[in-house]
Amino acid sequence: MSIRQHGAMRSADDTVGGHQPPAVSPARRKWRPYILSIPATIILIGILYPFVQGVGYTFLNYRATEPNPHFIAVGNYVAVFTDPLFWSSVRITGTFAIVATVVETILGVIIALLLNRSSMIGKIFEKVLILPLMIAPVIAAVIWKLMFNPQFGILNHIFRLGSTYDFLSADRALWSIILVDLWIYTPFVAILVLAGVRSLPREPFEASAVDGANWFYMFRRLMLPMMWPYILVAVIFRFMDCLKVFDIVYVLTQGGPGHATSTLQVNAYINSIINFNYSGGATYMFILWIIVYLTAQQLVKLLGRAQARAAGSEA
């Protein structure tokens, strides 16, 4: 399993084994990794500093009209938690993240399995698979926005929907955004899972084929458990990214119509950058950060267990 295990790393002291290189004092050797990490740490601090300051904002009433903010304790949190707009954006973000991640994972696994059949078509298409993933999400959103246009959009034309059918109307916009998201990111799941499928050992499959096992049995009992860690890595990356979705939503709908597609980060952007309510936006983001952090922790735990199990079934 290639997911990094820290246990195998050496300590700073035993790195040179039995042979001592000349003319380097042990003290210098001990400090070497720290010295090498200093520049990266400085940049890290440079970025952590605004982060901490952002957390500080959540306890102030800082906005452009209030250049000298004062401490208002949990006032922002009370305001956010009693704001129906916040709860609606939690619901929208949750729906988006869960639906997009589930659909992308299922489609991605199917595409990976299909491409793994190593037919002619598969070989050619593998190269094409990543194109949507590498185009900037903003450009992808712009293309789709043009295609969604009710008057001269190609989709209304092809599917003969007429110019009154609006993909970005209040009740359809979220699903259209999910469609764009899965257009961009399904290949992400597919190439991760494909790499996983290719790294699986052949022997168990040959053995169970000799035993006369059918396709579905092999898939469920052999392939899926061994692939599970790869699928989980893809799920973790997708779900975390979906929770903080911004680019495609902002380009396609700017959170609208009304607030139909205001995800948490879009709402925070409108709050803090458009309406100059820095504290309000920061509070949204800090809450989102806590959600992302806790979710990541749980998913990574799950990943650890899945890896242990997969290692067991490979042995």
Added chain:
Amino acid sequence: MAQKELMPGQKRFTVPAVIADLAILGWFVFSLFPIVWMVMLALKTPSEQTTTYFKFAPTLDNFVTVLTERGTLLTSVNFPAAILSSTINCLGAVVISLLVGIPAAYAAGRWRFRGSDSLMFNLLSFRFAPELMVIVPLFVIYNTIGLFDTSLGMVWVLQLVTMPLVVWILRSYFEDLPEDLEQAALLDGYTRRRAFTMVALPLVRPGIAASALLAFIFAWNNYMFPLILTNSGSVTVAITKFLGGGGQAYYNLTAAAGVVGALPPLILALTIQRYLVQGLSFGAVKG
């Protein structure tokens, strides 16, 4: 052809195989159609930009327009300037990430030291943190100290994108490098520094190239940082401006700019396809 090992779904020339091929074909039609449509729209004349037919006389006029002053005069979007500043900012960000990230990745890959895990974890958490949490305070700070709308400011904030990528990918390369090679160099009387630059560094060159190109792609594709922290913007910001906020929209110019903006990442991605999986998953999955 020799009998191949059986994997699920690997039987050929059967009805399921044909269905599978059709399914994959279906996905690729869905996947490629928007890109083809963008290219077609970019090749249409202004009078054809709202048409939906597929047959037309292609023209490269739109590309000329967005890449020259003509586009700036017509739409007040200075796309050439956006390309220039995107290029400078992204190259700057990648170079700094490499200079700073390679030593850190080497330290974290070679030695286990107090704080190495938390340094690595913090870098990874950048990947998952909501960007606005950092950008809102930065927006205030930049406006105060005059870094707003400067290359220096952009290069600094783009480290959020490029640094974790470079350090995480390169760490796994340095970990996989057998230490015996450097040991041999040390025994031959090389200093640690020379063992690093003459032995270790050349061996991880593919990793450096892959992480640098990937970092460039992600910096180039980034939207939120230039949107908030600059006026002049970036390629991604400029493209959305062609759509016209309330004013006239230039669909064919938008498409042409989209094609131009999408080309560098696509070309780079195809050259490092072998390393993409690792890069996209931060080395959690090896390609």
